[in-house]
Amino acid sequence: MTTDSTESRVLAAIDERRSRINDALDEELPLQHPERLYEASRYLLQAGGKRLRPTVTLVAGEALADVAPDSTDYRSFPTLNGAEVDLMRAAVALEVIQSFTLIHDDIMDDDDLRRGVPSVHNEYDTSTAILAGDTLYSSAFEIMADTGGEPANALAAMRLLSSTCTKICEGQALDIAFESRSDLLPDEYLEMVELKTAVLYGASAAVPAELLGADEAVVEAMYQYGIESGQAFQIQDDVLDLTVPSETLGKQRGSDLVEDKETLITLHARQQGVDVDGLIEAKSVDEVTEAEIDDAVAALEDAGSIDYAREKAEALAQQGKDRLDVLPDNEARDLLKAIADYLIDRGY
Amino acid sequence: MTTDSTESRVLAAIDERRSRINDALDEELPLQHPERLYEASRYLLQAGGKRLRPTVTLVAGEALADVAPDSTDYRSFPTLNGAEVDLMRAAVALEVIQSFTLIHDDIMDDDDLRRGVPSVHNEYDTSTAILAGDTLYSSAFEIMADTGGEPANALAAMRLLSSTCTKICEGQALDIAFESRSDLLPDEYLEMVELKTAVLYGASAAVPAELLGADEAVVEAMYQYGIESGQAFQIQDDVLDLTVPSETLGKQRGSDLVEDKETLITLHARQQGVDVDGLIEAKSVDEVTEAEIDDAVAALEDAGSIDYAREKAEALAQQGKDRLDVLPDNEARDLLKAIADYLIDRGY
Numbered sequence: 043m044t045t046d047s048t049e050s051r052v053l054a055a056i057d058e059r060r061s062r063i064n065d066a067l068d069e070e071l072p073l074q075h076p077e078r079l080y081e082a083s084r085y086l087l088q089a090g091g092k093r094l095r096p097t098v099t100l101v102a103g104e105a106l107a108d109v110a111p112d113s114t115d116y117r118s119f120p121t122l123n124g125a126e127v128d129l130m131r132a133a134v135a136l137e138v139i140q141s142f143t144l145i146h147d148d149i150m151d152d153d154d155l156r157r158g159v160p161s162v163h164n165e166y167d168t169s170t171a172i173l174a175g176d177t178l179y180s181s182a183f184e185i186m187a188d189t190g191g192e193p194a195n196a197l198a199a200m201r202l203l204s205s206t207c208t209k210i211c212e213g214q215a216l217d218i219a220f221e222s223r224s225d226l227l228p229d230e231y232l233e234m235v236e237l238k239t240a241v242l243y244g245a246s247a248a249v250p251a252e253l254l255g256a257d258e259a260v261v262e263a264m265y266q267y268g269i270e271s272g273q274a275f276q277i278q279d280d281v282l283d284l285t286v287p288s289e290t291l292g293k294q295r296g297s298d299l300v301e302d303k304e305t306l307i308t309l310h311a312r313q314q315g316v317d318v319d320g321l322i323e324a325k326s327v328d329e330v331t332e333a334e335i336d337d338a339v340a341a342l343e344d345a346g347s348i349d350y351a352r353e354k355a356e357a358l359a360q361q362g363k364d365r366l367d368v369l370p371d372n373e374a375r376d377l378l379k380a381i382a383d384y385l386i387d388r389g390y
Numbered sequence: 391m392t393t394d395s396t397e398s399r400v401l402a403a404i405d406e407r408r409s410r411i412n413d414a415l416d417e418e419l420p421l422q423h424p425e426r427l428y429e430a431s432r433y434l435l436q437a438g439g440k441r442l443r444p445t446v447t448l449v450a451g452e453a454l455a456d457v458a459p460d461s462t463d464y465r466s467f468p469t470l471n472g473a474e475v476d477l478m479r480a481a482v483a484l485e486v487i488q489s490f491t492l493i494h495d496d497i498m499d500d501d502d503l504r505r506g507v508p509s510v511h512n513e514y515d516t517s518t519a520i521l522a523g524d525t526l527y528s529s530a531f532e533i534m535a536d537t538g539g540e541p542a543n544a545l546a547a548m549r550l551l552s553s554t555c556t557k558i559c560e561g562q563a564l565d566i567a568f569e570s571r572s573d574l575l576p577d578e579y580l581e582m583v584e585l586k587t588a589v590l591y592g593a594s595a596a597v598p599a600e601l602l603g604a605d606e607a608v609v610e611a612m613y614q615y616g617i618e619s620g621q622a623f624q625i626q627d628d629v630l631d632l633t634v635p636s637e638t639l640g641k642q643r644g645s646d647l648v649e650d651k652e653t654l655i656t657l658h659a660r661q662q663g664v665d666v667d668g669l670i671e672a673k674s675v676d677e678v679t680e681a682e683i684d685d686a687v688a689a690l691e692d693a694g695s696i697d698y699a700r701e702k703a704e705a706l707a708q709q710g711k712d713r714l715d716v717l718p719d720n721e722a723r724d725l726l727k728a729i730a731d732y733l734i735d736r737g738y
């Protein structure tokens with residue numbers, strides 16, 4: 043279990059790097075001709091975001107290179123064989139990919155808001171949003187292509203980035219397909235979460251290992267750390283949707299249930315014989331009452347489904363942390379472990 | 391000027407390679423889980439297409455390696471320093487990128503048909519089409535990442551592919567923006583054509599130069615060959631829209647004029663004082679008459695605008711062909727020159 047100090051430590055680590063990440067985003071993705079396209083491409087990136095994935099990339103680099111957190115110029119970062127790479131470009135590329143996926147997902151899901159502002163297709167139009175996402179997509183590869191260092195390592199990072207993007211598309215396709223499936227299995231849900239959400243954490247942790255020239259076993263361990271932390275994050279997100287008060291969540295508690303979204307919790311409950319479809323009568327978050335949500339959550343608690351999901355998230359986060367034993371024992375490694383804890387125990 | 395034998399020679403060269411390109415597309419982009427996503431991703435590729443860009447890649451490789459056309463296994467193709475690369479994967483990657491751009495363009499332009507079949511967003515739905523395009527996008531990078539050979543050369547090819555994709559997005563953004571511009575300049579139009587259409591021909595010719603380890607000057611010459619041939623192709627396409635009978639075109643002759651699409655021809659005519667907006671009264675291709683088109687074409691001919699565009703296309707094709715003088719004098723080089731001729735003198 044994490045403590046308040048773990049959370050504040052992780053948030054401090056993110057804060058310390060955020061302005062440099064933001065500056066680098068601005069440098070690597072300048073507002074250029076044609077202006078409207080780049081304005082739309084930069085719009086969501088400028089609307090905010092924790093920069094969690096690029097932070098993982100930077101801290102993973104520090105853990106691998108065995109340097110103290112925040113001690114080293116990310117633009118000329120030491121590799122394991124004494125060369126230098128621009129680790130910041132890699133971090134930026136991962137955030138740019140994340141932004142691309144959000145823009146296209148918002149079109150597909152017809153979500154009006156993102157990070158408290160209108161989504162890109164809403165602020166501009168669908169064509170511009172498709173094109174802004176496409177521009178970010180190839181820009182991320184352009185940025186990643188020029189980190190310097192050994193070409194073989196850069197090529198490996200490019201290969202990992204491309205396979206990661208393909209998996210994210212597969213995960214989004216499964217997520218859409220699952221909306222019309224009534225016979226979903228927990229393992230199918232976990233596969234979807236791995237592909238849609240977790241692989242980008244995996245890439246965020248494994249790309250620095252590729253660039254720094256780490257052994258294949260270390261690359262794989264870093265990737266699995268990201269995968270398992272990312273899965274834990276998503277499962278815990280489903281738990282928090284039911285257990286955190288609406289005012290803290292910033293949206294209606296239980297909205298997944300109201301909107302018939304399957305999660306590991308509902309899939310477990312179905313297996314326990316709970317009539318999940320009958321838990322909520324209300325057809326929208328506007329008409330649901332807190333009392334109705336309370337009853338539904340109580341039924342899911344009685345079935346052990348919320349504990350099941352919470353324990354699954356904790357087990358995955360622990361697995362992820364254990365992967366890091368391949369790294370030197372240093373402060374940055376501890377910070378990566380704290381990030382895994384933070385992903386499941388964050389205050390919302 | 392080309393002759394019938396040039397055209398038939400180019401078509402024969404395309405025919406000779408098409409089934410192998412198609413087999414490789416099927417191998418590198420198999421129908422896999424999740425099936426519906428990959429079915430949608432493969433749908434347009436399976437609907438046909440000349441495979442002109444991958445043919446350019448393969449023939450450019452033959453010209454660079456100085457081997458006889460069609461004499462060498464593309465899967466283990468000789469580089470300039472005696473190693474081997476999988477040139478077919480590079481060719482496939484370029485066709486996959488082309489297919490991605492068509493799928494997303496058809497969504498943006500709301501085009502119902504492509505290659506005689508419903509466009510992907512029409513056959514499936516918009517979300518699936520966005521995702522199918524996104525899947526092809528990263529798949530192309532995955533395919534390009536594993537051509538073998540020198541990592542530095544593969545990385546250079548990846549870098550070229552990514553900057554090419556960014557430029558294609560910029561070109562599409564300009565094309566959309568130009569629809570609401572009444573003060574477009576010919577140079578702006580040429581820039582749009584370069585970005586939207588020509589750079590992918592440039593990459594098709596230059597990627598093999600990168601992979602085979604050619605000098606930077608040769609890479610640049612091949613790229614310019616593709617750019618200039620590709621621009622010539624698009625300008626000639628605008629000419630053919632006015633000069634080829636509707637039954638041969640397979641669509642209404644003069645449709646660009648009816649739909650108020652600016653081309654190099656209309657932009658030249660405007661500069662000559664022609665009232666381009668008044669040339670056609672009809673508001674759609676359904677109501678326009680051949681006589682009205684004839685009169686409009688006559689006015690554009692009188693202004694010298696059609697000859698201007700035709701000569702521009704011919705000059706660009708010639709420039710492109712001249713770039714190939716950096717290559718060894720061989721049969722494949724002649725074929726690349728014939729392809730440039732074919733692009734502007736093809737029967738429709």
